[in-house]
Amino acid sequence: MTKDRRLTSQSEDFAAWYTEVVQAAGLVDYSPVRGCMVIKPYGYAIWELMQSALDGLFKATGHQNAYFPLFLPQSALDREAEHVEGFAPQTAVVTHAGGEELEEPLVVRPTSEAVIWPVVANWIQSYRDLPVLLNQWANVVRWELRTRPFLRTTEFLWQEGHTAHAIAEEAREEARRMLAVYREFMEEWMAMPVVTGEKTPSERFAGAERTFACEALMKDNKALQAGTSHDLGQNFARAFEVQYQTEEGRHEFVWNTSWGVSTRLIGGLIMTHGDDQGLSLPPRLAPYQLVIVPIWKSDEQRQSVLEKAELLRAGLAGGVRVHIDDRENMTPGAKYFDWERRGVPLRMEVGPRDVEKSQVVLVSRTASAEDRKRFVGDAEALATIPEMLIDLQAGVRREAERRRAENSVRGLADYGEFKARMEGSGGFVYAGWCGDERCEQKVKQDTKATIRVLPDPEFRSEEPPERCLCCGESADHEALWAKAY
Ligand SMILES: [Zn+2]
Structure with a gap:
């Protein structure tokens, strides 16, 4: 960052811009352990919005959440040959605990197939117990040599879906269904267009029969793999002996899928919409969709503008996430700068004259220069802000689609x-x-x-x-x- 607190521009050095913006927007902090990251409240609020939307979509497609342990015995990971070979270079292993060397080392999960299936195998007796449709919100660890906040970190947060089905076709459909759910989330919430398709054999998930992915184009014209869904065939069922009894009484192996998206999506959000001023958040994933900046000089003014701000917030409650920035030690201009950097879609300015005139000033983060700033009567503001946010969401998506087509x-x-x-x-x-x-x-x-x-x-x-x-x-x-x- 330069001295006047401007970010390095994207065209000058995109990687430097990214590193600066994740800090300057208050998303992350560094951890004393290299490759790990601290997600600060503003960054975590974005993740919570993502989680809540995705969780709703998973439940609407019949999945239930569960939680499985962080550790697995080394021998469990070893049971699926391709899987262990794929993940071995990246695993963290606990060899000592409680002051003693462990009899068997414990692996910190890099993904949970080998944690889940040995246990869930016991939940399945007959075809009546299928399908099993599970999701887990968790952290995983993959030891990475080169790390960047959100994009590649040694520990990251994600969700992992794990399902078991009686027939192959059903598992294939499930892998496809969840890819479509990811696409819906990425396009409708993140305003990030994606191309879906199948990975080539060399890029498959370790142990999968087929891997499907969503690929998005970032502003530096590099692709980001934003989510993957795997048709695991019977590889894991055979390795972990996950069987069921058919209607005719035969014993068969189940067919599995797994699918995941992670905090990497936040990196995708930043690199799809961010600009030289900072972050730019699509309204559906903005922790604050509207920030009200009250402007005052005297104590009397302060009271009247804050009262008005509170009334407007109450009028928008339930539909719009509003924050009133009443910090005392900052000029309005510094507040504008700060919220622009943090990517807030809509800003409202309320000064003493606006109180007199029953109006507000609305400034959007992304609209073109000529209609960025508008004077709007109070009642109109309350009535139109929810619609404006919908329009802004559509606008950033159109812009991302235009840019992808152009490139x-x-x-x-x-x-x-x-x-x-x-x-x-x-x-x-x-x-x-x-x-x-x-x-x-x-x-x-x-x-x-x-x-x-x-x-x-x-x-x-x-x-x-x-x-x-x-x-x-x-x-x-x-x-x-x-x-x-
Ligand atoms: Zn060729």
């Missing part, structure tokens, strides 16, 4: 052109892939770009690509390529 290209077939693009502006590139992992690896080595997903039909180009971007052989798939977080 996506289709029909690119020339590898040299692709390389130049990845060295330059980046963004989303839809292009052909032959299906060979060697091409995927070569592109990654040459350009750092990876296949984010093989997009679902609605995202595919009208004309399917004919040739593999890398080797020029005939293309089996259309792939979405981008550099990613």
Whole structure:
């Protein structure tokens, strides 16, 4: 940050901007343990809004919350071969506790399949006990070498859904259903458009048959994997002996799914909407949707503007999250600056003249310069603010969609052109892939770009690509390529 408290601009150094904005907006603080983060109240309030919306969507699709332990015996993780191989480099292991060396080391969960299924196996006897539809809100630990607040931290908060089904088709549908729930949340609440699709085998979750993901384009034109949903087949059921008795009396393994989103979404929110002034929050996820800044010079004025502010807050109660900034030691201008940095969608200014005239000044965080500031009568303000917030939510989403469209290209077939693009502006590139992992690896080595997903039909180009971007052989798939977080 420069001396006059301006943030480094996004165009100058996006990474520096990000590091500054998470601090300056009061979202996080550093932890004495490298790679961990302290989420401050304002940042945690955003997470709580996300949790509450997602939790509602999970329950509406029939899931129940439960809680499982933080630790698991090393031997439990070892039971699914691919799973342990995938996670071993990232696990934290407790070898000593209570002043003694443990007989068997305990792993701090990197994800909970190996915690949940050995236990839930005992809850399932017959087909009547299925499906099992669980969700857990928890923290997990994955030891990371390079960390950044929200985007990649050693300990993070998330939700993990875990389900078991009698038939394969049902599990596949579940994995798909939850991907759609994530997409709904990301688009409707976060105002962050996503491309959904399937991950290539090399990018699958360790132990999954198929992994589906939501990919969003950040303002620096890098992709963010925002949520994943896995069709686990019977891999975990076999490893943990999760069986049920069919109607005919046969014993069969169940079919599992798991799916998760994490505090990484807050990083996505910041990098989708933030600007050089700071954070910019879509109203549905803003801890304060409206901040009222009362302006006074004398004590008498102070009393009258605060009274008015309180009346307006009461008038909006129930529908709008309102905060009155009555801090004594700050100028109104400094307060405006502060709330703009924290991304509050709507600001109301109330001065002594506004009390006389029964009006307020409304300033929106995101509207274009000419209609940012409006004088509105008190009654009109109360009546229109909820609608204004809906419009602002729609506006930031449209802007994010416009930006993604502007930074996506289709029909690119020339590898040299692709390389130049990845060295330059980046963004989303839809292009052909032959299906060979060697091409995927070569592109990654040459350009750092990876296949984010093989997009679902609605995202595919009208004309399917004919040739593999890398080797020029005939293309089996259309792939979405981008550099990613
Ligand atoms: Zn190829």
